[in-house]
Each structure stands twice: as C-alpha cells, then as structure tokens.
Amino acid sequence: MSKTLLSLILATACAAATASDTPAPFDATAVLEQQKQIRGDIDAGRGNYGKLNAATRQELRSRQDRLSKLLDGHRYEDLSAGDREQAHQDLSWIQSAGADKVEDRVTCERVRAIGSNRVERVCKSASQRRDEQKNRVDPKLDTPGVRN
Template identity: 50%
Template sequence: MRAILLGLMLFIAIAPAVGQTLPGEPFDVQTVLDEQKQIDRDIDAGNGTYARLDEISMQELRERQRKLVGLLEGHQYEDLDETQRSRARTHMIFIKYLGKTDDDQLVCVRKRATGSNRVERICKLVAQQRDETKNSKDQAMQMLQNRTIAPCGPGC
C-alpha cells in the first residue's frame, strides 16, 4: 500500500508539468461528471474498488472529485482554457489510478510448454495468478486426502 501511495505522490508532483506540455485528447465533460456520480453511488453502496479505500485515500478521492466537478460543472470542453483542461485531466487520472489495486496489475511471464521449444508469453492479473495458485494447492490437498493406500501383503 505504501508503494501505491508513494507512486501517487510522485505522480501528483509531475502530473501538472506533464499535463501542460502534452496536450491530451478532448474529453466529454458530461461523461466525466456521470462517472463521478457513479463512483459516489458505488462508494455509498459499498461496491467497487473505491469502496475499499482507506480513510486517507477516501478523503483525497472526495476532495479530487469536488475539485473536478467544480471545474467542469456547467461547462463544455471548448469553454475550458488549457490550464483548466490540464487540471481536469490531472484530477481524472488521479481518481482513475486511486481505484486501482495491486490485484489489477498485469504481470507477464514467458513459459515454455512441456515437450516444446516454443516460448509463450502469458499475461494475467495478480488476482488471477493468486486464485490459480490457491486452486492448484487446494486440488493437490484434495487429491492427497482422497488417495487410498492399499495394504501391502505378502506379495509386495
């Protein structure tokens, strides 16, 4: 969790400079406002990744949402100057990545199939890898518990 917070703090420090030098794609103001309302509904219902945030992150999310909505409400994209667009993009990116967890990270590995020299690149989410590992361990334990041991008689 600390790594995420440190990464976010670093992003906050450099995002305004990047946002001003790299013009971004136009965004639909109404869509962004609708997304913020949906995030609020998810949090209130206790659903989604934002609902699992700790108290400090939740406060930062709410503050960013308040600033973003205040900046965009009653405006169209064309009404905003470049500084306002940059600030809006910074808030949107921060909100987007605040909802990400380590489980959402994509990890790729190169594996060689048994009996083949061909190397295959396999990409999975951290959560998928953890679930597969747990399932395979559970299956192995189940097989060990269900095995039958034949008594060894005189012919063994």
C-alpha cells in the same frame, strides 16, 4: 450510460493525454456522470473504489469535488488551459486510485497445519505475503549454538 462505456471514455481520455503533449478533449457531461457513479460505489462500498482506505477516499472525494466545480455547466472547450490540465490530472488520479492493484489483491490458499489433517483457508494480500516472506526465519541459518 453503462459503467463500461464511461470507463472507456475515461481510459481513452487518459491514454490520449499521456500519449501526446496536448491532452485529448473529453465529454464533460459523461465525466460528471461517471464521477457520480464512482461516488455511489464509494458510499455503498462496491467495487474497487469501495475498498479504498479512508485517507484515499477522502482525497478522491476532494478531487471529485474540484473536478465537479471545474466542469459543471461547462464544455471542455470552454475551459482554460490550466483548468484542462487540472481536470486531466484529477481524472488520471481518480482512475489510478480505482485500479485493481496487484498489491491489494487478496489470494487464498488451503493450508494444512503441521501435525493435523485439518485444512484451513488462509487469505492474504500480496503485500502481506511479501512481508511474511521477508520476516521468515530459516531454521537452518538461525539455529542456536551453531556458528555460521
């Protein structure tokens, strides 16, 4: 199956689960296949899952292992209500971990240093830019010897 189709299956299952009180059934075989592809992306450092930090990767792997134990050799209908709920929680967490978060997205801009004609490319994540903006000192407000 293609990654797009598997993502669609997971997204549909998660969206249906949040839209109603009873989670929507999913194809256990397709979910297990998708988890194998995600594991491959993690190991190869590809895509959004490949960019995760070590702690998140470890949590993702443990959730995948738990999901594999629940679904291996079973159909959705064979699972108990508690196992179904656990599977939906793990799937939802795995999907959100791999989502392309705006905070993690890196944007680049061309910056010319003061007193120079040389242009540099500066790349920062949204959280880095926000922290930099928060810590920036306004020279008009922070002039030594001037009382505000």
